[in-house]
Amino acid sequence: MIRKSFFFGLLICLGVILYLNPNFKTISAGVAILLFGMIMLEEGFKVFTKGPLQNILKKTTNKLYKSITAGALLTALIQSSSLVSVITISFISAGLITLAEGLGLIFGANIGTTATAWLVAGFGLKIKISALAMSMLVFGIIFSFQKKPSFKGIGNVLAGLGFFFLGIHYMKEGFDVFKEYIDLSEYAVSGFLGVLIYTGLGIIITTVLQSSSATLALILTALSVGQIEYENALALAIGANIGTTITAVLGALSANSAGKRLATAHFIFNGITGLVAMTFIYPLSRLVNSLSEILYISTTNYTLKLALFHTIFNVLGVLLMLPFIKRLERFLLRFFKEKINKDVDEPKYLNPAVLKFPGSAISALVKESQYLYKNSVFEIVSHALNIHREDIKSEENLKTIIKKSNIDFKTDIQDLYYKKVKTIYGEIIKYASIAQSTLSLTNKQIKAITDIKIANRKMVEIIKDARELNKNISLVLNMDNQYLQNEYDNYRKKLTKVLRVIYLFRTEENNAEKYDAKLKQLKKNAKLNIRQSNKSIDRLIRKNLITAEMASSLFNDYTNVNDMIKKLIDVAELLYGKVDSLIEDNVKN
Incomplete structure (x- = not known):
């Protein structure tokens, strides 16, 4: 009921915004195309989940560092932390992996999501991406019409990437046009007040879009045309990380115990990571400047610096949580208990x-x-x-x-x-x-x-x-x-x-x-x-x-x-x- 009300409220708000400000249409269309591309990417990679992807997840979870690495690499590859989460919940429910191993995958997936920022900042905003997007769409559609499931999967992946990049193109164009009417950078707020305001805004945007990757793409495109200040963009990125947990929590309301445990772990991890990043945003910003010099990133290349910041605070969050992972596992097992005394005629593993x-x-x-x-x-x-x-x-x-x-x-x-x-x-x-x-x-x-x-x-x-x-x-x-x-x-x-x-x-x-x-x-x-x-x-x-x-x-x-x-x-x-x-x-x- 809550989700349905939220959905209809969102539709009404969006309709009002588009009616009052038609210039917002191009940006909205860009976001919609990008989200559709991410859905197609996920559908494309689902074809391969019955083979290599499952094999990798099952074989690389016997050690915590392996599960974190696997979660990061797979999420970076398939651009979908939600798909990794679904597989993880499924594997825990079936008893293929333990909760601790599943937590490693989820923590790694958080690091893997930072690949989106690098992809957009280092590639999507540097070349005329629309030409490449169109080619991907053409080949993607051709492949998707083939009968062989693997070809259909490849087709969806290519088409998904095509829509993803096309969405970035329209978002960037939209912000360019939008700037002629309203300069959002005029609403920049400095200091910790700005950090709080823009973190909250990042949480709201991500809750609406139901995707931190889409929010980051939106932030980066706006930053690339100067519509937002770099300092506020950092806070928005932190908010995006926190906001994605709301999606997980809403999805876990009707989930089994494994789903509730992982959603709670996700919420705790991202919440703590966000609070640490907010508290130390200025020291972290200085660290980004120092590392940018070493990595030959220009001092004015704020999009790449934002991608670097996003990676640093997510890695920092994992490092902070590692010593407490066993305690977190015990807490989750105690808080979300399975029905121990199930009736004799009640299935124990099937859900x-x-x-x-x-x-x-x-x-x-x-x-x-x-x-x-x-x-x-x-x-x-x-x-x-x-x-x-x-x-x-x-x-x-x-x-x-x-x-x-x-x-x-x-x-x-x-x-x-x-x-x-x-x-x-x-x-x-x-x-x-x-x-x-x-x-x-x-x-x-x-x-x-x-x-x-x-x-x-x-x-x-x-x-x-x-x-x-x-x-x-x-x-x-x-x-x-x-x-x-x-x-x-x-x-x-x-x-x-x-x-x-x-x-x-x-x-x-x-x-x-x-x-x-x-x-x-x-x-x-x-x-x-x-x-x-x-x-x-x-x-x-x-x-x-x-x-x-x-x-x-x-x-x-x-x-x-x-x-x-x-x-x-x-x-x-x-x-x-x-x-x-x-x-x-x-x-x-």
Whole structure:
């Protein structure tokens, strides 16, 4: 409601300004074209987020200095800190990176945004940029009409750059014309009062434009034609940095915990950086003058000096925040708490943020499926066998476990399925289907999601099979036929062995190959058993040790048990054996 009211208020104000002062049209059109160019740039680079960009972000966040560097370089390259923020939120939500690593990316993105000032000051205002912009637009449109996604991406990037530079051209022309009627430099205010006024103005402009890069381009073009004083331009740049946090805060109102934490971190970082820059604006200005001499920047080249100032105070902000990053992380985790005690049927990893990119979507689907297996399927199957999970996880002899587990747990498999599995299974399938239909996926990524859906379907089938087996296991406990009990104990032992090997396979990383080989052998044996008859049952029938009805149940459950073994191992291979390669493939391709 607040955002909608703000939007309509902005439209009314803009209409009034354009009506009262038609000379403002060219500047407004320039800003609009520049903003449109930035949107196209972001859309163009989104095509590549499923490959190199995600790979870089995932691989360069294991160290803080790496994540800061990656955030800075990527933002400078794609000219969109918001896209880096969206990817970061998505990766944190999916558990691919930690909050501290995400903070590094966001801090680095702030440094990366300074590239816009250098691009405009060092290039956009020094040559006749409109000619280059037109050429970029022509080639951009040609590429964007191609069917191949990568060509469309290149086309959007070129067209975005074309509109970006064309916007600068119109803004500069607009200020030139505007100066004939009103000289804004006459309203310059010196001293700290001027710093406060123009910082506030920078905050307002950035809030309206929803882009600090666009505000900086506006400041630089106005500065280049002498419409604002250099001292006031410095304060405007500080305001632009602070103002961009309001955009982040508004966007985080409906975001998940990861989004709220990053938006708050952004607000704290930019707020502190802005306050420091305001306080030390004159010492920093003198530092810029000294560095300008070393870098051979002319004393009157105020646009490049502003770009240098913008970079210095953003780097200074990062240096000031580095010692406190762990404290900031703890504060954010404590202040924006995840819902710890989620209901058993509530997804733990699936939220809208993970559906932004293939890597985060598949990672979240895998983690949710693993969670479902570990906390629900494993429990349901073990209780269906009347065996405690802790016994399966232990090193106790299997014969001993089966012998002592002779009490009926009276497990209601159907009830457990509805309480712990059905809803989450539905959510996993829904998210998988949305990812396949809305994201631009490679063939490997499509297969990865299909494998996840297959694994979940098999888990549901295992639970249904376990329900049928549990009925007969519980029935046999109350019967006097020892031969029948021995056969069902043998079934329980087989399934318990498989559950234990799967548990070791997913928890003992150092011995993963050993347990993988065991699982393959168990699966092979189960396949052979399905095709072959059970000789021990045949023997019991010949000796009249069991009735025909008992034999029928044993034969059915013999097939059922071997089928369950095969499915359990299939799920383990899909969710744990391939998980690393699935996620890596998704990030790389």
